[in-house]
Amino acid sequence: MTDATQDSGPMMAADGTTLKSSLNRALRRQKLRALMLIAPLLIFVLVTFIAPIADMLFRSVENQIVSDTLPRTTTLLAEWEGDGGDLPAPEVFEALYTDVFIAQERKLHTRLGSRLNYELTGVSSLFRKSGRRVEDMGEVYQDQFEDLDSFWKDSENWNALMGSDDWFADQTAWDDKADTRQPAFELREGIEDLLPQTAATFEIFADFVQNEDEDNLAKEDPWALVYSALYNDLIQEPDVSGYAGPGSAELLEAMGAVGTFETVDYPAAFEKIDKDWHSIDVWQTIQTYSPDFTSGYFLNAVDMKKSPDGPEMRPDNEQIYIKLFIRTLFMSLVITGSCILLGYPVAWILANLPARTANLLMILVLLPFWTSLLVRTSAWKVMLQQQGVINDTLVWLGVVADDSRLALINNQTGTIIAMTHILLPFMILPLYSVMKTIPPSYLRAAKSLGATNWTAFWRVYFPQSVPGIGAGSILVFILSIGYYITPELVGGTTGTFISNRIAYHISSSLNWGLAAALGAILLAVVLGLYWAYDKIVGIDNVKLGG
Template sequence: MSNASEAPTPDDGLRLMESADTGPVLAADGTPLKRSLGRALRRQKLRALMLIAPLLLFVLLTFIAPIADMLFRSVENQIVSDTLPRTVVALKDWDSTSGELPSEQIYEAAYYDIFIAAERKLHTRLGSRLNYELTGASSLFRKSGRGLDDIGEVYQDQFEDLNKAWKDGETWAQVMGSDAWLSEANSWGKSSGKLAPALELRDGIAELLPKTAESYSSFANFVRVDDGDNPASEDPWSLVYAALWQDLTSGADVSAYSGPNADLLQEAASAAQDFESISFTDGFAEIDEDWVDTPIWQTIKTYSPKYTSGYFLNSVDMKKTPDGPALRDEDQRIYGLLFKRTMFMSLVITISCIMLGYPVAWILANLPARTANLLMILVLLPFWTSLLVRTSAWKVMLQQQGVINDVLVWLGLVGDGDRLVMINNQFGTIVAMTHILLPFMILPLYSVMQTIPQTYLRAAKSLGATNWTAFWRVYFPQSVPGIGAGSILVFILAIGYYITPEIVGGTTGTFISNRIAYHISSSLNWGLAAALGAILLAVVLILYWAYDKIVGIDNVKLG
């Protein structure tokens, strides 16, 4: 009896296991199970990420990156400050609302900036940018690029008449460049396949002749990088002569200079005071009278920041002025009209697609599968034809001498002299785009209607409902998700169309997308095109958000 009472029981075993220090549970390979499971989960997530990585990269490169670039271009404005750095700094202290012309120092800064920009062929790009804001700026900068040489040549001719050595590029190189640079430059050849040595200024020359050193450095860098030549053997720009005259007449003590051609420089310093001179203001006035008027300077100052709201203001029929944003003249307000027209016509097209597509989808959903599949081919048939061909076909059919008008005249419904105008207007755009976008409405409707049991209608009728009541109160509510999906699809596609409105819309049937395409391909005003596109994107997102709040995006189904 005593042995039986002392035998271990299952409870004793459990208590023994609970009291024992067993440690962490181990996996088959001896590592803690928790760590092993975590490693396996991370490996599984990494494998899943690698599977979708190509798709993510594709979306990033083809969707996210273009949108980001568009948003950046809509505010980017670095060309003004990059092309006219001295002028932008000088204009900071000028009151653009005073009505007074800028000071001589500002004209001087503009001379140096525009001259260098003209050598680098950048002045025309700057003129095109400012021409978006001020008509005539493009031609003004083109003319200035050709005319600024005249200012520098006034001094160049006098220096060369004083001493023929000033004609020689080597003279300038010896005065401005260090001995080490001269040695490297003289031993350089194009056959080396490398750029000429970068200019290294002679010690003290930048302090003695600051404007000349800066101008010659710009010249040397241009010759070296842009032309691929050796600046030590090239004749400098006329700009450099003007800079030297300014330095010599500003009190530069050239007697302290003891480098090469010191006597030549001292001779020039003595004679420079008697040189014929021309003010930069007068020089610009001789090029074009617009330079001695305030609008061009106001425009440069207004658009000198690296980032601007000007494109967005232009896209809502406003403009950036020295006094702040202001509405454009009434005859220049076109974008508000285009946005309203785009929204209205897209809504009409969407409603037209619903009215035409709903019966077609209902018929397809209620026919036998074999017949429905055959008829579905007719719905999809337009996708097998080029969009351009379909749009051109409508142009042929809708014109006054087209098929539809000919049939109406033949039937006697309209007179030959009273043919209907159905092209190059809003009607033509609505008809053509409704035909093109109709399949995008039919397919979601058909997919949803296929899932609605026909027994619901029979049950409603058996309870005394009329055909209309059964449809309206039983069938139609269940098809609303298809209407929502089709409407979103058609509306978003419609507001972005530009080929069809361009061909059949004329002047009254075009969309805002046509204006965006114009700025991208014709006027090259990519900033304004980006701003218009950004606003259009914002409108779509707002409408999408409103639809989600009112209807609920979860209720949108494609089948």
């Protein structure tokens, strides 16, 4: 046979191609068609489920806000060694002035303040305060330039000096009431060599006015920041003799005068705004959180924090998350266990009753399933509280004394009772559908061979129902690990889960990075447990039905 094929070469299809590739093509077409059929679902799942989750989880490491808002400061700060106890150099303070000035114009400084406040208490108001007062620093130079020559007061003169002639003509001709676009600012040729810092600052200013604020550049006075940049350029005594454009005389005049100008001592000026700017802690926090990605949120999520000497545990009175993770896992296990204990006999009865009665009972199982979650939880509140139905009955029966009523709610007991009830159908339904497939004849056969009731159940029936227990347990456990509303309402302080903290950070403290880190850890734990379950029990042994 082998020889024969070798002799005649590969088998050919009717169109002359090899049979193998022809078959492959047909199969590929079939696969493609199958893929097309599931494509809508696949795209739907990707767009509405996977992508948002990935995006949210990504926030747990994302940290561009610091370097985006303070680009100059963080670059300079990279070389600073905080361990010596010395403050950063005055240049860093000057960079900070530039960064905070631009940030407050764009209203980003307070956002950065709340971000860094997660790491160091007090930074929020530090940035808010600095944003309000940073303008004063630049005005020192602005006032002196304007006192020197009223030329510097006028935005038109600035535009003529900094902008190219073509652009300046266009901008002057532009009517801001008309529906045309404002001509985009263009630097005068050569000005960035002459006045590098001023040119760069003015470009940022022009870009901000034209594109972010959408105001008419011809009518906006330059920021105080532009004047401090001009001072910095002129004090270097650039060669302005070659420049003959608009404002050349005033530029020359100003260069002669800047030597006598009153200067700003940036470190001292920042200290005047808030003495915290002279605290090493603040600078170390900015330095530690300069990189674009941070492990800070994840460390925080396991009760640790970043410090200059590497990660360290938080003080005892701030440790909470590890405790909550352990509690969440432990209570979910307890809830799963009690669901098995309560659900197994119910499912057994359902599976062994005649169909008619079984259906009726099934409705009783499903009825709470169809009732709103909030209604069921609130009903438990009425049942369990100290003046509630259960305690009243017990007191009436004389089981407990009136002054020592049982605490059944606002603690772990309350959460376990309410959640067991709420999740019970998720245990009963898979159990029932698996038990339904176990032929009753097996039990009868076991008994006829001399097994006791217990042996027949334990050796014959139970092993066959294990796949149902597995399916129910996975459902109940994974649902309860992420449960939020019931623990919040009946859990008090000792019965709340990690999800309650995640919800708090999402909706209340706005610390989405920490919430994402907590969520990522929770997801990893669940996947890890699922993997372990697959290794130990085998996921093939899980049946949701038949």
